[in-house]
Amino acid sequence: MQASLLLEDGSYFHGQSIGFPMETSGEIVFNTAMTGYEEVLSDPSYLGQIVLFTNSYIGNTGITLDDLESKHMYAEALICKNIPAYADNYRSKKSLHEFLYNQKKSAIFDLDTRLLVQKIRDSGCLYGIISTTDNDIISLKEKLKHTQKKNLANTVSIYSKTENNHCITTKDQEKKYKVAVFDFGIKQGILECLSNLGCDISLIQYPFSIEALDAIQPDGIFFSNGSGDPNILASETSILENMQKILIKYPCFGICLGHQLIGLSFGAKINKLNNGHHAINHPVKSFLTVPHKVMITSQNHNFVVDIENIKNEFEITHLHLNDNTLAGMKHKFLPIYSVQFHPEANPGPRDAEEIFLYFIELMNTFKKEKNNA
Structure with a gap:
């Protein structure tokens, strides 16, 4: 699927998407860990946040249910540079795509994650909206205005x-x-x-x-x-x-x-x-x-x-x-x-x-x- 990402500073990105077709918003935070994406995505502390991974590839080892920190994906969505077509891990029970789809969440990839990280590093955490159904920048800007920053x-x-x-x-x-x-x-x-x-x-x-x-x-x-x-x-x-x-x-x-x-x-x-x-x-x-x-x-x-x-x-x-x-x-x-x-x-x-x-x-x-x- 094609997907769009709009930040509150007006920056606009196009990319590809896997998982569930959807639209979601949240505060974008970057994570520099080289491993552990399964634990990160299932950490309840990430509720309300979109996780931007700096590692080049996310999803290599699929999803091992025993490694999850909860039964759910709490991060609103994930952003990364590349997602491999196949997972390679004997402990894996499902692919990242299957996990995202079952959790009704999505990932956007194939975009300039280095630029995104630099923006957040310099400007601070930014709110953003990801959509697999709406690629109109004016429409997304209006939707992002109504994103609520609330107690979670x-x-x-x-x-x-x-x-x-x-x-x-x-x-x-x-x-x-x-x-x-x-x-x-x-x-x-x-x-x-x-x-x-x-x-x-x-x-x-x-x-x-x-x-x-x-x-x-x-x-x-x-x-x-x-x-x-x-x-x-x-x-x-x-x-x-x-x-x-x-x-x-x-x-x-x-x-x-x-x-x-x-x-x-x-x-x-x-x-x-x-x-x-x-x-x-x-x-x-x-x-x-x-x-x-x-x-x-x-x-x-x-x-x-x-x-x-x-x-x-x-x-x-x-x-x-x-x-x-x-x-x-x-x-x-x-x-x-x-x-x-x-x-x-x-x-x-x-x-x-x-x-x-x-x-x-x-x-x-x-x-x-x-x-x-």
């Missing part, structure tokens, strides 16, 4: 709940810790990491109640990754009010959106990056060890926490070495810590997987103090 976390959580999105596969071991997981769009890999460390997981969908949480009597709370602007989520819901009650009662750990919401709960500002961090090769310096060490991490976010006005309460645990933005923090007095990167990777390196062990330590300490009280 509630949508992800409802989708997750109604579609039974998660299938936790775990090691056969005793569950030692009750963990309430607040699901804003959680990845399968995070659930597996927690479960494999002995966590008995209770998924709590947003919006949530304090009463439901207290009934579980958890040893710890996990705030998940997710999509959308945390500032909008905070302004349109009572989530911060509820989190402020939770954060003083339990050991808490947050990743990505969860990290940002913890920062907002204590009064930190959330700033938007020019073009975000979306890849599996981001260097992060950890201050949790002596000597300090550098980890290569997987990241997927457009926003960062500005810790400056909460330094009396929080200390920096991790720093992004490319731009010196905050990559992790912990509370000085309460059992709370959070990171901006993804220690479970999927895709990506496993350098930071030990971060989950700090959460286990917090819960162990909390349980001992609770038993001694």
Whole structure:
């Protein structure tokens, strides 16, 4: 199929398309990972976004269902330079085209992805519209004007709940810790990491109640990754009010959106990056060890926490070495810590997987103090 791509700055591209004939819009973000397109497309954090891959070929290995981070493709669409006619992987269950068609999503390719990346790198993330049915630039401009920039976390959580999105596969071991997981769009890999460390997981969908949480009597709370602007989520819901009650009662750990919401709960500002961090090769310096060490991490976010006005309460645990933005923090007095990167990777390196062990330590300490009280 022929397809068209229009950006909000007026740039217009023609290309080819595979997947489902459709029209979709979203914020275009580029991902520089050389592998892992299956995990990226099925990551709920990409809801509302069109993923532009910088790698020359996408779809070489087809789709392996066991590698997906959820049962659905959450990215609105994908953009890439080339898509091979055939997938070559003995584990593959279907081609990228079949996957896209079944998910009612599409991909546009055979266009100048280098120019697109340069535009986003220089101008920041841009909204765009992709159509396989309308090639009229004036018509597409009018449609793009009505693209809504909205809070998406509630949508992800409802989708997750109604579609039974998660299938936790775990090691056969005793569950030692009750963990309430607040699901804003959680990845399968995070659930597996927690479960494999002995966590008995209770998924709590947003919006949530304090009463439901207290009934579980958890040893710890996990705030998940997710999509959308945390500032909008905070302004349109009572989530911060509820989190402020939770954060003083339990050991808490947050990743990505969860990290940002913890920062907002204590009064930190959330700033938007020019073009975000979306890849599996981001260097992060950890201050949790002596000597300090550098980890290569997987990241997927457009926003960062500005810790400056909460330094009396929080200390920096991790720093992004490319731009010196905050990559992790912990509370000085309460059992709370959070990171901006993804220690479970999927895709990506496993350098930071030990971060989950700090959460286990917090819960162990909390349980001992609770038993001694």
